Amino acid sequence: MKSRAQVLIAPGQFDLREVEVPEPGPGQVRMRVHACGICGSDKVLSQISVPGTILGHEVIAEVESCGAGVTEWRPGDRAIPIGDALGMSDQRGGFSEWITIAASALVRVPESVPSRDAVIGEPIGNGLHFVRRSRLQPGQRVAILGAGQIGLSILYWARRLGAGRIVVSEPAPARAQLARELGANAVINPSAERDLSAAIAAALGGRPEVVFEAVGRPDVMEDAIRLPGGRGSVVVLAGITMSELTIRPVSLCLKETDLVFPIGTVKEEVEEVVAALHSGALPAERFVSHRIRQHEIPDALHELGKPTNQIKVVVEYLG
Known part of the structure; x- marks a missing residue:
């Protein structure tokens, strides 16, 4: 069986070609991909992965066939794969029309949730994971730097889990407006502020107790580390970068700031997203700004990270 896939051939370069789809082995299922989100980490991975890699880990797919020993899944069931190194090394991801993956990695999606919505399951699960890793307490003051998909998903869960005042720093007008609609008490344009730290503290009524960096730039990460106030504050660096970051440990020690470097969601959190x-x-529709076809993946990756109103780009295979 063959599948069309965007195959990495050199750093940042892809070729749309036909590839063989492995038969499902014991404990595996073969799935037809309905949709796949494009993640900031895909851009990073496209620079460091070996040629032949098929990226894409934000997937919603339908079971086509099951390997030996798989009893809980049937053809036609839909699921979100989590883990199993999807889209890394030799585990082909959602930049292919078909994937073969361990059945144990799947989170079931009910008929009530269409695939066009379920595709955000993994990335919104990341937002929940980042908030959980921050140990956010009800009523705490929160600052979120960046209102792309990561920042907005953090905002959604921070508000849902009882945060106090939340301030978002975001220059793009459409993203800023969406942050307001999702529950931010204030949105600050960092380009218009001479002293971002003071502006955030004024909007919060005090220095933030929890800070989330959701841009993935070293300069913004350094801003995030400087923002918290008193002892016991938490800074979560949720953005992804290959660049080096300069940290002065004494500034963290004096405020007893916890610095958290999370990686990604787990099945139980994605189950909460599906619920x-x-x-x-x-x-769901608020988090997806662009829907594209498979041949447009390289261009979409090229645009990722540029100043834009883009939130989440989704590759759709059906329809």
Whole structure:
């Protein structure tokens, strides 16, 4: 069986070609990909992965066939794969029309949640994971630097889990407006502020107790580390970068700041996202700004990270 896939051939370069789709082995399922989100980490991985890699880990797919020993899944079931190194090394990801993956990695998606919404399951799960890793307490003051998909998902869960005042720093007008609609008490344009730290503290009514960096730039990460006030504050560096970061340990020690470097969500958190989609509590369409086709993936990756109103780009294979 063959599948069309965007195959990495050199750093940042892809070739759309046909590849063989492995038969599902014991404990595996073969799935037809309905949609795949493009993540900032895909841009990083496209620079460091070996040629032949098929990226894409934000997937919603439908079971086509099952390997030996798989009893809990049937053809036609839909699921979100989590883990199993999807889109890394030799585990082909959602930049292919078909994937073969361990059945144990799947989170079931009910019929009530369409694939066009379920595709955000993994990335919104990351937002939940980042908030959980921050040990956010009800009523705490929160600052979020960046209102792309990561920052907005953090905002959604921080508000849902009881944060106090939340301030978002974001220069792009459309992203800033969406942050307000999702529950930010104030949105600050960092380009218009001479002293961002003072502006954030004024909007919060005090220095932030929890800071999330969701841009992935060293200068913004350094800003995030300087923002918190008193002892016991937490800074979560949720953005991804290959660049080096300069940290002065004494500044963290004096404030007893916890610095957290999270990686990504787990199945239980994605199950919570699916439940929120099922109940209607999570407005999936607000987090997707662009829907594209498979041949447009290289151009979309090239644009990722540029100053833009882009939030989440989704590759759709059906329709």
